[in-house]
Amino acid sequence: MSETIPEAVPATRRRVLAVAGLLFNVGAVSFFFRIR
Amino acid sequence: MSIDSTATRPDVTEGASPPTLRCVSVQELFLAFLRLGLTAFGGPSMVAYIRKLAVERRAWLSAKDFSDGVALCQMIPGATAMQSAAYVGLYLKGVPGAAATYIGFGLPAFLLMTFFAILYGRTGSLPQVAAIFAGLQAVVVGIVANAAFSFGKTTLKNWKQYLIAAAAAALFWFNISPLVVILLAAAAGWLFLSGQGASTLHSSGPARIPLYRKPIAGILVVAGLTLTVLDLLDPDLFRLALLMLKVDITAFGGGFASVPLMYHEVVEVNRWLGARTFMNGIVLGQVTPGPIVITATFIGYLLAGIPGALVATASIFSPSFLMVIGIAPFFDRLSASPAFRKIIQGVLCSFVGLLVSVTLRFAFQIQWNPVYAVLAVGALAALLKKIDILWVVMGGVVLSILLIR
Numbered sequence: 534m535s536e537t538i539p540e541a542v543p544a545t546r547r548r549v550l551a552v553a554g555l556l557f558n559v560g561a562v563s564f565f566f567r568i569r
Numbered sequence: 570m571s572i573d574s575t576a577t578r579p580d581v582t583e584g585a586s587p588p589t590l591r592c593v594s595v596q597e598l599f600l601a602f603l604r605l606g607l608t609a610f611g612g613p614s615m616v617a618y619i620r621k622l623a624v625e626r627r628a629w630l631s632a633k634d635f636s637d638g639v640a641l642c643q644m645i646p647g648a649t650a651m652q653s654a655a656y657v658g659l660y661l662k663g664v665p666g667a668a669a670t671y672i673g674f675g676l677p678a679f680l681l682m683t684f685f686a687i688l689y690g691r692t693g694s695l696p697q698v699a700a701i702f703a704g705l706q707a708v709v710v711g712i713v714a715n716a717a718f719s720f721g722k723t724t725l726k727n728w729k730q731y732l733i734a735a736a737a738a739a740l741f742w743f744n745i746s747p748l749v750v751i752l753l754a755a756a757a758g759w760l761f762l763s764g765q766g767a768s769t770l771h772s773s774g775p776a777r778i779p780l781y782r783k784p785i786a787g788i789l790v791v792a793g794l795t796l797t798v799l800d801l802l803d804p805d806l807f808r809l810a811l812l813m814l815k816v817d818i819t820a821f822g823g824g825f826a827s828v829p830l831m832y833h834e835v836v837e838v839n840r841w842l843g844a845r846t847f848m849n850g851i852v853l854g855q856v857t858p859g860p861i862v863i864t865a866t867f868i869g870y871l872l873a874g875i876p877g878a879l880v881a882t883a884s885i886f887s888p889s890f891l892m893v894i895g896i897a898p899f900f901d902r903l904s905a906s907p908a909f910r911k912i913i914q915g916v917l918c919s920f921v922g923l924l925v926s927v928t929l930r931f932a933f934q935i936q937w938n939p940v941y942a943v944l945a946v947g948a949l950a951a952l953l954k955k956i957d958i959l960w961v962v963m964g965g966v967v968l969s970i971l972l973i974r
Binding site for chain 2: 537538539540541542544546547550551553554555557558561562565566568569
């Protein structure tokens with residue numbers, strides 16, 4: 534109705550996204566630490 | 570309070586779900602949603618992840634009951650995915666179950682965002698960080714433009730709805746309070762719209778969820794006492810809490826609906842943060858898992874440290890939680906009411922307008938150059954092509970580093 538909510542997301546895409554997201558977060562945190 | 574809802578679900582074998590319902594403990598629910606909350610990158614797709622977990626993998630509820638729950642969560646204010654998580658817990662284990670799934674799903678986002686906010690507070694003014702965020706602010710323009718477009722595409726079906734959205738955009742642009750805009754849109758919806766297609770609820774009504782009077786009353790009393798104590802101890806935190814409560818109560822249509830409301834209150838009315846800092850909070854809300862509403866944690870931290878983060882987060886998530894457990898028992902009657910459907914339709918139209926207006930406001934904050942234009946247009950184009958928001962932001966980071974040097 535408001536946001537378009539997909540019925541399903543392929544498992545592979547979901548996993549790749551999860552791994553990439555976590556790696557990105559770890560990377561961002563370590564970047565912040567390095568320049569601090 | 571101790572209603573074992575799993576034992577009395579005659580309709581659980583309906584729909585596409587497997588025929589048997591697995592017993593589940595509150596602890597198991599918490600852990601399952603904690604794991605999901607840590608890995609749920611992807612905006613509206615989060616609801617699909619919850620469906621996969623609860624309907625397909627664990628067979629906790631039928632596809633039909635889940636869809637009805639999502640229809641409820643889309644119609645009431647608050648972050649849809651978080652509320653869908655609460656609905657699953659509520660369905661299975663009553664209020665303790667709802668609290669377990671809600672907190673489990675939101676906790677990783679809260680912790681990560683607090684961590685990012687701490688680091689941002691210490692490094693945000695450094696040139697390298699500022700340069701990256703400057704590029705990402707252009708990406709945010711693309712992201713919010715996409716939210717307005719996606720919201721509009723699914724909400725606006727006829728000229729009257731377009732008119733309400735346009736009027737809302739114009740009123741908000743001229744600094745009329747979003748609350749007034751929403752109320753006017755509700756009245757316009759009630760008077761002029763048909764209410765058709767406002768609900769995706771199945772004809773047989775939603776799952777029979779009892780009204781948990783005592784827990785709801787308990788939560789309200791605790792919330793009232795907490796607010797009173799907060800007002801006595803720290804009036805600034807109290808104001809922050811009230812502001813976030815107000816944003817959550819009025820954020821119809823999902824997480825992104827809270828962006829214009831939060832922006833208006835935090836940046837324009839109270840001038841607690843600058844527009845660009847607010848946009849940086851949106852960026853961080855996109856790269857952390859969980860809902861965009863988690864930007865409230867960032868705002869709370871920047872304003873008042875860890876207590877601020879806690880107060881802002883609790884305030885932005887409490888009303889939508891209460892609404893799920895309070896409204897679920899009545900949702901079949903409510904969504905069958907033509908007046909309610911018309912009003913909700915009007916309100917949702919106004920949010921399309923609010924999002925358009927806030928997109929323009931964000932755009933005016935940027936000192937445009939060709940690189941930023943490429944970032945904003947690229948982000949919008951990628952999102953319209955259904956590329957996940959995480960890739961878009963990550964691409965924005967890489968391009969910001971490469972191009973803005």
